[in-house]
Amino acid sequence: MFLFSQPIETARLTLRPFSLDDEADMLEFESRPDVARYLYNEPRTPENNAKELAARTTQTVLLAEKDALTLAVDLDGKVIGYVLLVWLSEENRQGEFGFVFNPEFQGRGYATEAAAEMLRIGFEKLGLHRIIGRCDVRNTGSARVMERLGLRKEAHFVESEIFKGEWGGELHFAMLASEWRASPLSKAEDATA
Numbered sequence: 001m002f003l004f005s006q007p008i009e010t011a012r013l014t015l016r017p018f019s020l021d022d023e024a025d026m027l028e029f030e031s032r033p034d035v036a037r038y039l040y041n042e043p044r045t046p047e048n049n050a051k052e053l054a055a056r057t058t059q060t061v062l063l064a065e066k067d068a069l070t071l072a073v074d075l076d077g078k079v080i081g082y083v084l085l086v087w088l089s090e091e092n093r094q095g096e097f098g099f100v101f102n103p104e105f106q107g108r109g110y111a112t113e114a115a116a117e118m119l120r121i122g123f124e125k126l127g128l129h130r131i132i133g134r135c136d137v138r139n140t141g142s143a144r145v146m147e148r149l150g151l152r153k154e155a156h157f158v159e160s161e162i163f164k165g166e167w168g169g170e171l172h173f174a175m176l177a178s179e180w181r182a183s184p185l186s187k188a189e190d191a192t193a
């Protein structure tokens with residue numbers, strides 16, 4: 001079980017729950033076709049963005065399997081992206097993480113910096129044994145974030161699903177708790193302590 005209790009401060013960012021005040025920042029990037037290109041959702045409209053935001057404000061606890069922790073990534077008061085951690089299996093201590101950022105703030109390492117904290121929560125607070133990340137085979141930016149964080153590429157599924165009207169392939173990456181403990185990231189100051 002994990003209950004989010006206080007904002008996480010990284011070197012440059014604050015990770016915190018979404019609030020209804022974040023609507024404009026969220027719509028700014030989640031309405032963009034380039035952001036939604038490799039996500040299952042389409043670019044958000046103001047209506048479904050507001051609905052999704054309302055759901056995210058409650059995603060602050062991991063009490064049971066399938067629960068998601070979704071945190072806004074705040075840079076000097078502006079939400080520039082979000083990171084999430086889904087509890088896949090309690091018995092097998094498995095989780096999945098993800099990250100989505102505003103293109104205006106990409107290329108500066110913010111996604112890598114924020115996503116590392118989801119690995120930290122998963123391994124150090126929730127006690128997970130393994131965390132996976134998945135991306136479309138064409139999503140090189142996402143794959144690079146996972147490699148930079150030290151995840152291993154475990155699989156390349158070829159034309160494994162129909163994605164947005166065409167055959168899509170998927171890469172699966174993973175990290176074990178033992179690999180996290182050996183990683184330089186885990187030695188960094190625990191911002192959630």
Ligand SMILES: CC(C)(COP(=O)(O)OP(=O)(O)OC[C@H]1O[C@@H](n2cnc3c(N)ncnc32)[C@H](O)[C@@H]1OP(=O)(O)O)[C@@H](O)C(=O)NCCC(=O)NCCS
Pocket residue numbers: 034035036038039098099100101102105106107108109110111112113134135136139141142144145
């Ligand atoms: C996937 C996504 C988050 C990657 O964004 P990103 O900006 O490339 O990732 P980061 O913020 O970690 O930045 C990394 C880049 O900044 C560079 N960088 C600059 N300063 C850096 C720093 N201090 N630390 C780390 N990297 C830094 C890196 O070299 C890297 O560049 P490269 O990809 O050319 O090697 C982004 O493309 C995105 O949101 N896409 C749309 C949503 C999506 O597809 N999400 C993933 C779903 S699976």
